Amino acid sequence: MKYYKPFQLFWSFFKIGVFTFGGGYAMIALIEKEVVGRRQWVEQKEFLDLLTLAQTSPGPLALNTAVFVGYKVDGYRGGLSSVLGVVVPSFTIILTIALFFSAFRHNHVVEAVFMGMRPAVVALVLAPIFGLAKGLRAWQLACAAVALAVTWYVGFSPVWLIVVGAIGGLSYAYYAKKKGKES
């Protein structure tokens, strides 16, 4: 029996979408198993490159990987199928929650549960900073601290952090290249 490619892509990424709890890096192994192992759409070495590229591009990793694999296998149609696969599970679940959550939110049991979870969320957001900071030099950490303080006090959009960081990095790369040519 011959499967239709967009359907295969949709189904593979649907499965990935259903099991990517918490998002981020937990699902890389799952994607690899499905895309490299089972379907053999991408080779092992290409998969590593793909991860680097998916991290270069903005947006969630699962979505970026879906676009890459889908587009590679079946062009625009494939890209769209695999994106739908990733999006549909989370969309359905969150919409269902949104439909009912406002009715339950002020129930005192629900409120108590969330009162326990809120400080945990703040801790989970802040904890990865330590892991990320380990890979950076002291001057980069200083940049991060200054950027954080300025954004906090002035209150401008964090979009500017990305813009300034990208421009700074580009200028440095340009300067380094020029210097390399002269010497």
Add this chain to the structure above:
Amino acid sequence: MIYLQLFLSYLKIGFFGFGGGYAMLSLIQHEVVIRHNWISNSELTDIIAVSQMTPGPISLNSATYIGYVVTDSVWGSVVATIAVCLPSMTLMILITRFYLALHDNRYIKGAMTGMRPMILAMIGLAGAVLFTRDTFSDWISWVIFGVVFLASLKRVDPILLIALSGVAGYLIYA
């Protein structure tokens, strides 16, 4: 026009969403809580908690949820979710096409190096904004924060941590 605002906000979140979920959080906060006042800070914290326990990336989950809450219609969810996906899709297709040319490009590497400290700052900012008096109303919340923070550094599963804090909340506050 609320749908247009929603679309533009999530387009921005999608386009500048470098560095994954928690870094995107500060963008989401800025657009949704600070700029447009669509939901409160503690409601956003709740969405993050729910998002941890349900499949899918935080940016997609928040788009679907906030789209619905703001417009009171499923179409709001659809608009916000499409908007947050569009930049990823467009950029990734471009990247896939120029894959080899981009692969070892020094300027892309340079831009990424420059953005790395900023992503750290964005996560810090997201965390700082979440420190509200509502969330940290008593010493118990500080204890939960401390325990979860340390456990998370020891790589305990975040889903388990959120679930356990929910149970603790029920036992203590209900």
